[in-house]
Amino acid sequence: MRKFSLSALLLTFVAAAAVAQSASKPAPTLKSILLSQLKSTHNEQDWFVPASKSVVGLTAQQAAWKEGNNTNHSISQLVQHLVFWNRQQLARWKGEKPAAFSGKNDETFGNNLDQAAWEKAVKDLDAVLTDMEKWVESADDASFQKQADNVAHVSAHNAYHTGQIVYIRKQEGSWDTEKGVK
Numbered sequence: 001m002r003k004f005s006l007s008a009l010l011l012t013f014v015a016a017a018a019v020a021q022s023a024s025k026p027a028p029t030l031k032s033i034l035l036s037q038l039k040s041t042h043n044e045q046d047w048f049v050p051a052s053k054s055v056v057g058l059t060a061q062q063a064a065w066k067e068g069n070n071t072n073h074s075i076s077q078l079v080q081h082l083v084f085w086n087r088q089q090l091a092r093w094k095g096e097k098p099a100a101f102s103g104k105n106d107e108t109f110g111n112n113l114d115q116a117a118w119e120k121a122v123k124d125l126d127a128v129l130t131d132m133e134k135w136v137e138s139a140d141d142a143s144f145q146k147q148a149d150n151v152a153h154v155s156a157h158n159a160y161h162t163g164q165i166v167y168i169r170k171q172e173g174s175w176d177t178e179k180g181v182k
Contacts, residue, residue: 031144035136037155041162042129051129051158053179054165055079055122064112065172073109075168078161079121080110086128089154093135093147129158 043052055063055075063076073081084099085108091098101108113121136144136151144151169175 030148031136031139034148034151034155035133038129038133038136038151038158041155041158042133043126048159049162049166049180051082051162051165052126054162054169055125056179057176058118058122058169058174060113060115060118062169062172062174063118065168065174067168067171073164074112075165076112076118076121077109078165078168079125080113081108082158082161083121083124083128084108084110085157086125086132086154089150090128090132090135093132093139093143093150095143 039050040046040048041050043050045053058075060076063079064074066072066074088098088101132151132154139147166175166180
């Protein structure tokens with residue numbers, strides 16, 4: 001009988017601790033999960049390098065580099081593509097008319113940039129990603145629910161192209177392995 005009482009007491013204690021721990025941290029919501037994904041693809045390093053860290057320290061010349069084959073995109077072109085599509089999506093989320101688009105995705109990659117335009121593109125990428133996070137944080141439930149699937153796709157798209165940027169930097173020799181995932 002004593003063994004049973006001790007076991008029951010121990011089980012009760014473990015269960016109470018688990019309930020107390022879960023009560024102190026709110027359950028994740030769709031909004032909190034998708035916001036976390038946006039942040040991890042923007043500037044909060046988690047499982048992979050975020051966009052903001054993938055372009056740190058690059059010159060316009062480094063950002064324009066392509067390995068031999070001119071059909072590949074440069075980092076500069078990838079950043080312009082991300083800025084374009086993230087702005088398009090953010091405008092839709094806000095119920096605004098997106099910028100004119102010919103329908104030819106190749107045009108969204110732009111050309112290589114001089115140093116001032118490159119620095120502006122990097123700032124533009126940070127700004128649009130910040131604005132997307134702010135929109136998700138402040139969106140009412142109905143507006144957010146209409147865009148939730150799209151928010152998930154934006155995060156995947158950003159992660160995909162950020163991976164390309166890191167890969168290109170490794171090929172080029174401009175990647176600092178200390179900035180990678182530990």
